[in-house]
Amino acid sequence: MAQDKSVISCKNVWKVFGDHPAQLAGRLGPDTTMEELRASGHIAAVRNVSLDIARGEMLVVMGLSGSGKSTLIRCLARLIDITSGAITVEGRDLGAMTETELIDLRRRKMGMVFQSFGLLPHRTALENVAFPLEMRGQDRISRIARASEMLNLVGLGGREGYFPRELSGGQQQRVGIARSLAVEPDIWFLDEPFSALDPLIRREMQDEFLRLKAMMAKTIVFITHDFDEALRLADRIAIMKDGAVEQIDTPERIVMAPATPYVAKFTSAVDRARVVHAGALALPVSGRSVEGTALPATETLHTLARRILQDDRPMIPVSGADGRISGVIDRAAALDLLLGPAA
Amino acid sequence: MSGALSRLPRPALALFCLAALLCLGRFILPDGLMRLPEPLILPFARWINTAFAFLRDDLGLMVVTRAISDAVEFCLDVTANLLYGKSRWPMLGPIPWVVIAATMGMAGYVLAGWRLALLSAGTFVWIAVMGQWKWAMETLSVIVVAAPFSVLLGILAGTLAWRFRRVERVMNPILNIAQSLPHFAYMIPVVVFIGVGPKAGAIVTIIFSVPPMIRMTLLGLRAVPPEIIESGKMSGTTKWQLMRSVRIPAARTELLIGINQVIMQSLAMVVLASFIGMPGLGQKLLNLLQSLKIGLSVEIGITIVLLAVVLDRLSKAWALKQPEHLTAGASWMVRNRHLLIWLGLCAAGFALAALHPYFAVVERKQALTLAGPIDAGVDGFIRLVTPLTDWLRWFLITWVLIPLRDGFLWLPFSAVLAFLAGLGWLVGGARSALICLAFILPIALSGWWDRAMITVYTVTVAVVIALLIGLPLGVWAAGRPARASRFILICDTLQTFPSFIYLIPVVMLFGVNDVAVIAAVMVFATVPILRFTIEGLRGVPAETIEAAAMSGAGPRQVLWHVKLPLAVPTLVIGANQSIMFALFMVIIAAFIGTQDLGQEMQRALSSTDVGKGLVLGFAVAFMGLMADHLLLTWAAGRRKKLGAAQSAA
Ligand SMILES: Nc1ncnc2c1ncn2[C@@H]1O[C@H](COP(=O)(O)OP(=O)(O)O)[C@@H](O)[C@H]1O
Ligand SMILES: [Mg+2]
Numbered sequence: 001m002a003q004d005k006s007v008i009s010c011k012n013v014w015k016v017f018g019d020h021p022a023q024l025a026g027r028l029g030p031d032t033t034m035e036e037l038r039a040s041g042h043i044a045a046v047r048n049v050s051l052d053i054a055r056g057e058m059l060v061v062m063g064l065s066g067s068g069k070s071t072l073i074r075c076l077a078r079l080i081d082i083t084s085g086a087i088t089v090e091g092r093d094l095g096a097m098t099e100t101e102l103i104d105l106r107r108r109k110m111g112m113v114f115q116s117f118g119l120l121p122h123r124t125a126l127e128n129v130a131f132p133l134e135m136r137g138q139d140r141i142s143r144i145a146r147a148s149e150m151l152n153l154v155g156l157g158g159r160e161g162y163f164p165r166e167l168s169g170g171q172q173q174r175v176g177i178a179r180s181l182a183v184e185p186d187i188w189f190l191d192e193p194f195s196a197l198d199p200l201i202r203r204e205m206q207d208e209f210l211r212l213k214a215m216m217a218k219t220i221v222f223i224t225h226d227f228d229e230a231l232r233l234a235d236r237i238a239i240m241k242d243g244a245v246e247q248i249d250t251p252e253r254i255v256m257a258p259a260t261p262y263v264a265k266f267t268s269a270v271d272r273a274r275v276v277h278a279g280a281l282a283l284p285v286s287g288r289s290v291e292g293t294a295l296p297a298t299e300t301l302h303t304l305a306r307r308i309l310q311d312d313r314p315m316i317p318v319s320g321a322d323g324r325i326s327g328v329i330d331r332a333a334a335l336d337l338l339l340g341p342a343a
Numbered sequence: 344m345s346g347a348l349s350r351l352p353r354p355a356l357a358l359f360c361l362a363a364l365l366c367l368g369r370f371i372l373p374d375g376l377m378r379l380p381e382p383l384i385l386p387f388a389r390w391i392n393t394a395f396a397f398l399r400d401d402l403g404l405m406v407v408t409r410a411i412s413d414a415v416e417f418c419l420d421v422t423a424n425l426l427y428g429k430s431r432w433p434m435l436g437p438i439p440w441v442v443i444a445a446t447m448g449m450a451g452y453v454l455a456g457w458r459l460a461l462l463s464a465g466t467f468v469w470i471a472v473m474g475q476w477k478w479a480m481e482t483l484s485v486i487v488v489a490a491p492f493s494v495l496l497g498i499l500a501g502t503l504a505w506r507f508r509r510v511e512r513v514m515n516p517i518l519n520i521a522q523s524l525p526h527f528a529y530m531i532p533v534v535v536f537i538g539v540g541p542k543a544g545a546i547v548t549i550i551f552s553v554p555p556m557i558r559m560t561l562l563g564l565r566a567v568p569p570e571i572i573e574s575g576k577m578s579g580t581t582k583w584q585l586m587r588s589v590r591i592p593a594a595r596t597e598l599l600i601g602i603n604q605v606i607m608q609s610l611a612m613v614v615l616a617s618f619i620g621m622p623g624l625g626q627k628l629l630n631l632l633q634s635l636k637i638g639l640s641v642e643i644g645i646t647i648v649l650l651a652v653v654l655d656r657l658s659k660a661w662a663l664k665q666p667e668h669l670t671a672g673a674s675w676m677v678r679n680r681h682l683l684i685w686l687g688l689c690a691a692g693f694a695l696a697a698l699h700p701y702f703a704v705v706e707r708k709q710a711l712t713l714a715g716p717i718d719a720g721v722d723g724f725i726r727l728v729t730p731l732t733d734w735l736r737w738f739l740i741t742w743v744l745i746p747l748r749d750g751f752l753w754l755p756f757s758a759v760l761a762f763l764a765g766l767g768w769l770v771g772g773a774r775s776a777l778i779c780l781a782f783i784l785p786i787a788l789s790g791w792w793d794r795a796m797i798t799v800y801t802v803t804v805a806v807v808i809a810l811l812i813g814l815p816l817g818v819w820a821a822g823r824p825a826r827a828s829r830f831i832l833i834c835d836t837l838q839t840f841p842s843f844i845y846l847i848p849v850v851m852l853f854g855v856n857d858v859a860v861i862a863a864v865m866v867f868a869t870v871p872i873l874r875f876t877i878e879g880l881r882g883v884p885a886e887t888i889e890a891a892a893m894s895g896a897g898p899r900q901v902l903w904h905v906k907l908p909l910a911v912p913t914l915v916i917g918a919n920q921s922i923m924f925a926l927f928m929v930i931i932a933a934f935i936g937t938q939d940l941g942q943e944m945q946r947a948l949s950s951t952d953v954g955k956g957l958v959l960g961f962a963v964a965f966m967g968l969m970a971d972h973l974l975l976t977w978a979a980g981r982r983k984k985l986g987a988a989q990s991a992a
Pocket of ligand 1: 017018043044045063064065067068069070071072
């Protein structure tokens with residue numbers, strides 16, 4: 001990822017909790033082990049993380065609970081200070097910002113959605129959404145107008161006067177989303193926004209989220225521990241374990257080319273056919289005959305399943321976005337992926 | 344038995360043996376082990392007096408306190424003018440009683456609906472019609488001034504403690520002591536610095552009711568969920584905005600519960616402040632009780648109780664009230680309907696008052712009184728029970744109280760120290776043994792040992808009787824859910840009454856003597872035991888009871904082998920509160936005649952001897968804190984064991 005294009009960039013970021021993390025700062029290196037830290041009464045919640053997030057990209061951070069996802073995102077928003085390393089946001093060193101600069105950054109550039117919503121219980125839905133605007137001193141009329149607009153956008157028109165406690169979980173999170181978008185941030189953080197919701201509502205909220213995402217170009221960091229959610233949403237996925245990023249890559253490569261045994265185990269239950277695109281399975285044409293209809297390279301095998309089953313050619317051609325044949329896939333390999341290896 | 348003994352930790356056993364030996368050998372003990380020898384007694388009182396004199400005269404603290412008290416006095420004058428027409432600026436009052444009653448009724452309606460509206464309006468109508476308006480308003484005018492001061496001070500101090508760990512660390516032990524100091528201990532320094540009268544009453548009330556507000560502020564600010572704070576920060580708040588718009592509003596419930604506690608503490612204190620010349624309901628009650636005018640005291644007592652209940656319900660309803668949305672597009676009239684109704688009621692009230700003076704001020708001779716019938720009824724009742732109460736009094740005094748008191752006084756102080764240290768060791772090892780000694784040794788050193796032992800004896804007798812009554816009653820009450828809820832409600836209501844009230848019935852029954860004191864303390868101490876017994880039994884998980892029932896245990900077996908053992912930690916908290924209450928009450932009851940620390944405290948109060956008053960106050964506080972430490976440490980250990988057993992199962 002080119003440095004100049006990245007909106008957020010982390011270099012060897014460590015976050016250590018414990019008695020005297022500051023004393024450790026100088027000694028943290030790539031080979032500092034958990035055991036060393038634990039011996040001195042510390043926990044590394046984020047361990048030597050380096051990553052770049054491009055403008056407009058959606059990065060999904062995944063990992064088991066306790067793997068440091070929330071801590072990482074809070075470091076990116078500087079809700080907590082990092083122990084060592086550097087984070088730059090739009091080229092500016094986050095750690096070197098003064099309190100005022102930081103507040104200004106949050107007032108114009110950042111929005112965040114929380115797992116348990118973090119709504120202010122004493123304010124109505126409208127007042128909650130208007131809160132960030134109020135804090136930056138926007139006048140009453142314009143902030144109410146903007147807040148109503150945002151509530152309409154998330155489908156809560158008519159509920160402006162309700163208090164959080166009078167709304168369902170899904171509705172509360174809609175308020176949370178509307179609030180985080182009220183200041184038109186460029187960077188949008190979401191920390192497990194849907195995991196407190198029922199599965200049905202969660203699905204509905206994911207659709208809602210995809211709709212909103214399509215409407216605006218934002219750099220998004222999205223945390224989840226639900227792989228299906230990650231696959232539905234991500235441009236790239238970062239998998240964390242014990243505070244370290246094990247692999248950061250496209251969903252397809254995470255599934256097809258796991259960098260570590262942990263990632264392989266982590267993704268083993270995933271239905272590959274839903275992730276892998278026809279293009280990823282394609283072999284070079286290299287002289288084989290390529291007549292007949294071709295499969296689109298950008299579709300997943302799952303969507304193409306019926307066509308692959310009904311096609312009896314051993315080698316099926318694949319066409320790229322421009323319509324030209326880009327390769328062929330081995331039907332047997334594709335069927336293995338779809339149905340599991342033949343017995 | 345010997346098995347149980349050998350299971351005791353060695354040092355505890357050794358200390359108990361030492362205590363027993365000291366008791367047995369009391370006839371050959373040197374005097375120095377019986378009572379602390381005279382030269383060892385430290386003149387704490389003189390030191391405190393010197394310190395106070397230095398503060399007052401040399402440091403000129405008097406100027407500061409005068410300035411503060413002048414500000415308080417100004418506020419008091421304003422409320423006094425408005426509420427009962429004292430001729431002071433702004434010279435607008437008195438507000439007709441119908442208007443105040445309507446306002447209180449409206450407050451009740453807005454906060455909790457019709458029933459509270461009727462109760463609170465009814466209370467103020469009762470006060471007016473019974474001709475107690477002026478006294479009640481004298482009392483209220485102090486609360487109206489003192490409570491906001493306390494709340495502000497409490498929020499300030501609480502915020503400081505929340506912000507700076509070090510402040511909290513210093514403040515915590517001070518609060519612990521402050522909350523176990525008897526009321527009178529607060530009054531004496533105030534009398535020294537301010538004098539007597541309403542101003543002093545207000546100031547002592549402010550000081551007395553600050554601690555709960557500090558605690559609730561700290562608790563509330565701590566309890567704000569981290570995500571709410573983070574969402575505030577991500578909304579771009581500055582530190583100040585975060586405090587004002589996020590933290591404080593999110594801590595609303597705790598802060599309002601703090602306000603409720605401040606109001607209730609203020610009421611309790613302002614009634615007692617009659618001892619330092621605070622006019623109002625308390626002073627009336629004190630005078631009437633001292634001259635044994637039962638009917639009239641009952642009337643005042645009813646007023647105080649009604650006020651307590653109304654103030655408590657109103658402020659609790661405020662704390663628990665959740666915001667509710669208005670229907671979209673409601674008109675201005677609808678949105679402000681409560682304000683409009685209130686304004687209408689006030690206008691009607693003023694008009695009524697203009698039409699007939701009865702509705703402005705009820706004159707003395709227009710007042711109703713129930714004193715005649717009450718006195719007649721009480722007399723009849725007393726005549727009926729006199730044989731019983733006389734016998735009870737005789738029996739208790741000759742066969743229980745005097746022997747016990749002599750027994751407590753007979754104990755060598757060294758044996759008591761050894762015994763308490765052993766007890767401490769038993770519950771919490773060397774640390775607790777040292778803590779107990781640290782609390783009890785200063786009492787011996789202060790030279791008030793005998794008086795303190797009399798207080799201990801009174802409290803012990805009262806708490807034991809309270810346990811004997813409260814436990815079975817609690818077990819019975821917890822038998823059915825509906826009954827349990829009813830009893831809890833009664834206990835909660837009883838706990839809102841200012842302690843002074845409990846003296847009315849006991850004086851009525853027993854007259855003015857030792858038995859009356861013990862009875863008052865006992866009644867006051869039964870309430871928390873009853874309450875926590877019910878809570879403890881109700882708190883036993885249903886699954887555990889079902890499991891026992893499935894194992895074939897009968898109801899009695901379930902009670903003895905399952906419910907009671909599991910309820911013990913909660914019971915102990917009840918016993919602990921009961922001891923605290925008893926200590927407070929025994930000091931208050933002193934004015935109807937005791938020979939304990941309380942009586943000396945009364946003397947210190949009338950001679951404004953700060954040193955002596957504070958030494959006595961600390962002695963009482965230390966006894967309470969020691970009981971608190973012993974019981975809570977034991978309960979915590981017990982709870983840990985139960986928890987471990989439950990999680991292992
Ligand atoms: N304020 C804190 N103090 C100490 N340890 C913390 C703190 N916050 C998080 N941790 C620890 O850091 C680790 C990562 O936590 P977190 O980032 O919340 O994980 P996740 O969001 O992936 O579930 C956990 O082991 C957690 O116990
Ligand atoms: Mg998390």
